[in-house]
Amino acid sequence: xxxxxxxxxxxxxxxxxxxxxxxxxxxxxxxxxxxxxxxxxxxxxxxxxxxxxxxxxxxxxxxxxxxxxxxxxxxxxxxxxxxxxxxxxxxxxxxxxxxxxxxxxxxxxxxxxxxxxxxxxxxxxxxxxxxxxxxxxxxxxxxxxxxxxxxxxxxxxxxxxxxxxxxxxxxxxxxxxxxxxxxxxxxxxxxxxxxxxxxxxxxxxxxxxxxxxxxxxxxxxxxxxxxxxxxxxxxxxxxxxxxxxxxxxxxxxxxxxxxxxxxxxxxxxxxxxxxxxxxxxxxxxxxxxxxxxxxxxxxxxxxxxxxxxxxxxxxxxxxxxxxxxxxxxxxxxxxxxxxxxxxxxxxxxxxxxxxxxxxxxxxxxxxxxxxxxxxxxxxxxxxxxxxxxxxxxxxxxxxxxxxxxxxxxxxxxxxxxxxxxxxxxxxxxxxxxxxxxxxxxxxxxxxxxxxxxxxxxxxxxxxxxxxxxxxxxxxxxxxxxxxxxxxxxxxxxxxxxxxxxxxxxxxxxxxxxxxxxxxx
Amino acid sequence: xxxxxxxxxxxxxxxxxxxxxxxxxxxxxxxxxxxxxxxxxxxxxxxxxxxxxxxxxxxxxxxxxxxxxxxxxxxxxxxxxxxxxxxxxxxxxxxxxxxxxxxxxxxxxxxxxxxxxxxxxxxxxxxxxxxxxxxxxxxxxxxxxxxxxxxxxxxxxxxxxxxxxxxxxxxxxxxxxxxxxxxxxxxxxxxxxxxxxxxxxxxxxxxxxxxxxxxxxxxxxxxxxxxxxxxxxxxxxxxxxxxxxxxxxxxxxxxxxxxxxxxxxxxxxxxxxxxxxxxxxxxxxxxxxxxxxxxxxxxxxxxxxxxxxxxxxxxxxxxxxxxxxxxxxxxxxxxxxxxxxxxxxxxxxxxxxxxxxxxxxxxxxxxxxxxxxxxxxxxxxxxxxxxxxxxxxxxxxxxxxxxxxxxxxxx
Numbered sequence: 001x002x003x004x005x006x007x008x009x010x011x012x013x014x015x016x017x018x019x020x021x022x023x024x025x026x027x028x029x030x031x032x033x034x035x036x037x038x039x040x041x042x043x044x045x046x047x048x049x050x051x052x053x054x055x056x057x058x059x060x061x062x063x064x065x066x067x068x069x070x071x072x073x074x075x076x077x078x079x080x081x082x083x084x085x086x087x088x089x090x091x092x093x094x095x096x097x098x099x100x101x102x103x104x105x106x107x108x109x110x111x112x113x114x115x116x117x118x119x120x121x122x123x124x125x126x127x128x129x130x131x132x133x134x135x136x137x138x139x140x141x142x143x144x145x146x147x148x149x150x151x152x153x154x155x156x157x158x159x160x161x162x163x164x165x166x167x168x169x170x171x172x173x174x175x176x177x178x179x180x181x182x183x184x185x186x187x188x189x190x191x192x193x194x195x196x197x198x199x200x201x202x203x204x205x206x207x208x209x210x211x212x213x214x215x216x217x218x219x220x221x222x223x224x225x226x227x228x229x230x231x232x233x234x235x236x237x238x239x240x241x242x243x244x245x246x247x248x249x250x251x252x253x254x255x256x257x258x259x260x261x262x263x264x265x266x267x268x269x270x271x272x273x274x275x276x277x278x279x280x281x282x283x284x285x286x287x288x289x290x291x292x293x294x295x296x297x298x299x300x301x302x303x304x305x306x307x308x309x310x311x312x313x314x315x316x317x318x319x320x321x322x323x324x325x326x327x328x329x330x331x332x333x334x335x336x337x338x339x340x341x342x343x344x345x346x347x348x349x350x351x352x353x354x355x356x357x358x359x360x361x362x363x364x365x366x367x368x369x370x371x372x373x374x375x376x377x378x379x380x381x382x383x384x385x386x387x388x389x390x391x392x393x394x395x396x397x398x399x400x401x402x403x404x405x406x407x408x409x410x411x412x413x414x415x416x417x418x419x420x421x422x423x424x425x426x427x428x429x430x431x432x433x434x435x436x437x438x439x440x441x442x443x444x445x446x447x448x449x450x451x452x453x454x455x456x457x458x459x460x461x462x463x464x465x466x467x468x469x470x471x472x473x474x475x476x477x478x479x480x481x482x483x484x485x486x487x488x489x490x491x492x493x494x495x496x497x498x499x500x501x502x503x504x505x506x507x508x509x510x511x512x513x514x515x516x517x518x519x520x
Numbered sequence: 521x522x523x524x525x526x527x528x529x530x531x532x533x534x535x536x537x538x539x540x541x542x543x544x545x546x547x548x549x550x551x552x553x554x555x556x557x558x559x560x561x562x563x564x565x566x567x568x569x570x571x572x573x574x575x576x577x578x579x580x581x582x583x584x585x586x587x588x589x590x591x592x593x594x595x596x597x598x599x600x601x602x603x604x605x606x607x608x609x610x611x612x613x614x615x616x617x618x619x620x621x622x623x624x625x626x627x628x629x630x631x632x633x634x635x636x637x638x639x640x641x642x643x644x645x646x647x648x649x650x651x652x653x654x655x656x657x658x659x660x661x662x663x664x665x666x667x668x669x670x671x672x673x674x675x676x677x678x679x680x681x682x683x684x685x686x687x688x689x690x691x692x693x694x695x696x697x698x699x700x701x702x703x704x705x706x707x708x709x710x711x712x713x714x715x716x717x718x719x720x721x722x723x724x725x726x727x728x729x730x731x732x733x734x735x736x737x738x739x740x741x742x743x744x745x746x747x748x749x750x751x752x753x754x755x756x757x758x759x760x761x762x763x764x765x766x767x768x769x770x771x772x773x774x775x776x777x778x779x780x781x782x783x784x785x786x787x788x789x790x791x792x793x794x795x796x797x798x799x800x801x802x803x804x805x806x807x808x809x810x811x812x813x814x815x816x817x818x819x820x821x822x823x824x825x826x827x828x829x830x831x832x833x834x835x836x837x838x839x840x841x842x843x844x845x846x847x848x849x850x851x852x853x854x855x856x857x858x859x860x861x862x863x864x865x866x867x868x869x870x871x872x873x874x875x876x877x878x879x880x881x882x883x884x885x886x887x888x889x890x891x892x893x894x895x896x897x898x899x900x901x902x903x904x905x906x907x908x909x910x911x912x913x914x915x916x917x918x919x920x921x922x923x924x925x926x927x928x929x930x931x
Contacts, residue, residue, distance in 0.1 A: 237931060340911070344930045347920030 012075055013095060014122045019319050020093035021154025023053055023162065027195070028175040028320075029093055030057040030146070032287075035176045035191055035212065037061025037144065042191060046159060047198035052097065052150035053159040063106030063142040066132070069113050072102065073130055095119060098150035100130070105144075110137045119152060163202045167195055169271035171210060173288055178214040180308045181286040183239035183256045188213075214308070216258040217267035221350065223357045227365060230358035234260035235350050237307070242341070244311075246333035253334055254286075255341055257307030259351055261358070265306065278303050280338060282323055283310040290322050295339040300346045304354075307345075309338050386510065389460045392418065392437050398460060398506045399426075406509055411458075421449045428456065441503065442467045445476060451492045454501050461507045528721040528755040530792045530812075534894040536901045538780075538810040538926035541893045544639070544792055546679045546721050551639045553792065554807040554893075556800065556886055557603035558879050559817035560584075562676070563622045565612030568632055572622070573612070576820055579872020580879075583850075585635040590869075591855045594635075595876065598883045601638045603815035606664075606672045607645030609655050616660035626677025641815065642678035643796070644669050646685035646704075646725065646760070666707040670714045678720055680756070683711035685725035687761040688733075697733065701740035709745050712753050721755040723794060728761070729771060731778035738786055747786070756792040756812075757783060763797040769918040772802055776809050777925065800882050801833060804909050805922045807889050808901060819882055823875035828860075832885040833908050833915075838874055848884075850877040898927040906930075 020026075027044055034042040039061030047054045064072065072091050094100050100115040115130035122128065153159065171177035171193065182188040191212040219236050223229035239256040258264075262274070270277055279293040279302035286308075293302040311334050315324040323331060345351060389395045396416065402409045414432065415425040424435045433455035438444050440463030462468065468483055475481065479494025483503075490501040530553075532542040544551045562581070564574015571581045582590045584599045604627075609619065627633055627640060645664075655662040662668060666684045673681040684707045686700035704725065715722060728734035742750065759779045765771045776795060783789040792812040800818040819829075827835040838860060843851040850856045856873040864870045892900040902923055910919035923929060 340916070343910075343916050344920055344923075347917060347924060348931050349924050349929060350931070 009075070010122055010125050010127050013092060013127070016075060016092045016318065017095040017119075017122070020096070022157045023055065023151060023153050023159055024157075024167065024170045024174070025319070026055055026093055026148070026151065027167070027170070029091060031171075031175045031177060031191075031193065031212075032285075033091065034059035034061050034144075035189065037063070038189065039143070039191055041194075043194040043196065045196040045198075046162065046201065048159040048200045049150055052152045055146075055148040055151050057146040057148075058143070060143040063144055064102070064104040064111065065106050065109075066111065066134075068106075069102065069104070069111060069132065073113070073115070094146070094148050094151070095122060095128070096152045097148045099148070101145075101147040101149075103145040103147075105137060105142045107142075108137055108140065110135045159201055162197060164195070164197060164205055164208045165269065166271050167197070168208055168210065168269040169277075171195070171208075172214055172269050173277060176285070176287055177210055177212050178288060179212050179286040180214050180239075180254070180256050180283065180310060182213050184241065184254050184310075216306070217260060217264045220264065223361075227361070228261075228263070229361045230354055231261040231263040233354050233357065234258060234264035235348075235354075237345060240341070242337060244333050244337045247329040249330075251311055251313040251330055251334065253337055254310040255307060255338065257305060257345075259304050259345065259348075259354065260306070261304070261354070268306075274303050278306050280305060280307045280309060280342060282314060282334070282338075283308050284312060284314050284316055284320075286310050287320070289314070289316055289320060292323075292335060292338070295335060296342050297346060304351075305342075305345070307338075307342070309334070389439060389506075391439055392423070395437055395439055395458065395460050395506065396424070398510070399458065402506060402509050409509055411504075422454055424458070426456065426458070440464075441505075445471045448477065450477065451479075451481075451490070451499055451501060452497075454499070456502045456504060457490070458504045458506065461505060527719050530756070530790075536893045536895070537808070537898045537928055539808045539889075539893045539901055540810055540812070541890045542792070542812065544721075544812070546639060547719065549637075549639050549679055551601050551813075552890060553812040554803075554886065554889065555601055555813050556803060556882055557601045557639075557641050557813060557815035558599075558819055558882075559815055560602045560604055560820075561608040561611070562604050562627050562633075563609060563612075563614075565614055565618075567618075568630075571632065576824060576868045576872045576875060579868045580820065580875055581633075583872070583876045585633060590873075591853060593849055593853070595849065595880075596635055596637065598876070598880050599636055599638045600883075601641065601813075602636075603641040603643060604676070605643040605645045605648070606655075606669055606676075607643070607648035609672070610648065613656075613658045615658050619655070619657055619660065619662075623672060623675040626675065628677050639679045640677065641680040641794075642673045642676050642682075643815075644673070644682040644684040644725075646682070646687050666710045667714060670711060674715075674718065680721045680723055681715070681718065682723050682725050682758055683708045685727065685760060687725075687763075688727045688729075689761075690729075690764050694736075697727075698736070698740060701727070701737045702744070704737075705741045705744040708741060708750075712745065712749065716753075722753060723756040723758040724750060724754040724788075725758050725760050725796075726779060726782075727759075728778075728782075729765065729775050731782055734779055734782045735785075738782065751788065754788075754791065756794055757788060758794040758796050760796040762795065766797065766799045766802070769802060769805070769915055770921075772798065773805060773809065773918050773922060776806060776811060780810060801909070801912075801915065803832060803882070803886065804889060804905055805915075805919060807886075807893070808905060808922050808926050810926065816882075819878035820871075820875040823871045823878055826871075826874075827878075828874050829878040829881040831908070832882060833912050835878075838870075846877065848877055848880040850880065902927045902930075 023046065030044060031042060037059065039059035042059040045056040075092060095118040097119055098117055100118060102113040104111050111132060111134050113130045113132045115128050118128040177193050193210050193212065195208040216236055217234050220232050220234050224232050235258065237257045239254065242253045242255065244251050244253050265274060265278060279291045280295045281288040282290050282292050288308060296302045296305060313330045317324045325331065387401065389398050396413055399411055399413055403411060410429055412427045413424050414427055417423055422434050423437045426433055426435045434453055435456040435458050436444055436449060436454050438457065438459040440461055441457060441459045442463030444457060472481055472483055479492055482491045488503040490503060492499045492501065527547045529545040530542060532540045534541045542553045544553055560580060561574045561577040563572045564577045566573020566578065571578050571587065579590065583595045586592050586594055628636065654664050669684045685704045688697050688700055726734055726737060728737050759776065762772055762775055780789065794813045795806055795811050796815060798806065798814045798816050800816045803814060806814055822835055826838045828838045828841045829835050843857045843860060850873050859869045860873050862870060889904065892904045905919050905923055909915045
């Protein structure tokens, strides 16, 4: 006995519609449908309503006959074979609403299809139906108007979060509005696109008008004459068609792209971080699908690149967000070929020169910062009354100065290791002694440097006396400590062992001596 | 200064970017460039009966002369040039008597080697005799100096010779390099005196990894030998010391590029440039940069390791090879297919056949490279590199670099 597996239609509809959450996806699907219907103009209007959003899509495309309308509402029953929406999933996004009205004119017949409460019915496990009415019309006008009432966005995809900027970016990055077909076809199909958002969503402009072409910013091969010389540099890489052999056949890859600095990239409708927008995009139907940045070797930041690789033999996931089956031979062969192509781009002398100019710009800016900080430092040197160390190395210089300038001061640094706990070996009064060097005495205790094996602590000044008092009060690394400021020494006792450490404050050495008043 | 009529001539007939093809004429000998000198030991311990021995070298020589042991045949087109080193005489622990018998007749004047009519390059063996070595036989020692080296080169009947040099090592300090340059310079002075009646080509050895090192080397040399004399006496330049770096393609390319710049600045750029001891996979890139000749032993070393060339870039273990796919004379011979499959009395007959197959692959690729250089524009050679060296991930970057530098780039 043969048995056919069953499909639960309602659940399938629910499942597919639930995959789409973002109202932007409505825009993407509508644009694709209108493009497939050879429309030359499309207008999309979105209004925010308390229950969801109202979306109106109007185009001057070929319109739909009864069979087309069936495909529009049916699942997995697309009539299209070589066009964008061949899976028949796209329009099911509209089911997440309270009402779908389709008005379409084709060959002198006007058809109106109305579906009420599709989302509510699906959730009630009921398959929604639509009412179709046909009327003859005299004029030859054709086109389609789709009205979706109360479209339910997913969590976090409220229509209020839409802005013209965000939509513009989305159009160019994720829809047919960012098509790269025109780079490869002599007479590509073109579509004028208008998007109109309700004032409650974005009132910064009346509407967004664009076309179905992705255009790169103008080339600028030479650096600019300013602080950021590479920022506006931009080079276009001519469209190339490459035949790629894979295990089982051949496919064609179409690559076009640009390399550019931040300012050049920002002339595109970017939105948010450049890292999620630039690099190498794999595309199908000339619509970008997924970034495959591993095709650029890791030492070249992919952010400088914007390359679109179109291949009609790529398999996409149902929502067109990712490439499906990355282990298949087509994808692997295409990826390898693109990696090869990108290796040529990254070795292009222009690109290397661009990176070099960028690096030089950075170094020049750093030099300028250094210059101003040097000016500050020189000013403070000129203005201060005496030499005053501010770090350990300068404390060492103070030791040398004291040896030269202060009568009776006899101390030479013989060895210095900045990273050691006991940094220096000094010759003091003819003997070699182990010395810790600090700008302030308190640093020794803050660093928890040991006191064993130290003969001498040399510092400029003692620092916060209360910190030293606390060390005395609470003990230090399991031992008792006593700091005698008068005699300039530390006594440290731990585990029955006692250490005596001499203290040398250089600030005191340099203190102006009060002249003895003649006692006459 | 040289008093002989120059019998050496180098003529460039086509260029593609920096790459060039030409003809190197030494007496009646003509060699198309760029070309690869396979390293071969003519004397490997044996007697004339065993083609002077040398294991795998013996089998290769049998191919070279079409000996009966390898089933005859004419392989001479693949032996249009060879490189042998004076130093190879130290490898086989020979007796003094045999040493003398090796040198009593020039290689190409021996009846045995009569079928061989290729250009013979005899290296000075500087890399082996570094800092005063000697030829160490079983019952004798020969102290090696410039005079001795030249005597051996001449007795072997060399067409191209090098002065005795002191190659630098990657870890040498500046002082050590300068000391070696000085020793080399003194050898050069002596070499030019000794070889003034030599009627073959004399190549000047040049050492360094970058422009400044090579420039410092030439400064040192010309402080001892007059620049004009160097220019007049030498017929070519051989860039050395790259053996320890031969797998670092980036460095190899940099060294060769800098070398050409130095030669240009010193006015030596009209001479043919040879790069000593490279890995054969670098050949297409070096040719693209404009190097005229190179020598490599990889064809036989790979064979000894059981590697069979599918192309200049790809080798496979011999056990995985179906010899029918190759139309070279070695693989077309039933006898050699049998031997390469392991059915041979001696290992040398298995690996010797593979080595000659490998050599043929290299030689054929070089012929292709020359054709591409001779074709119109830089595109044919660029496409060749793009489809060969650049496809290998290890050499891809450096291949692109060469294309950009020498062949006008991709974009």
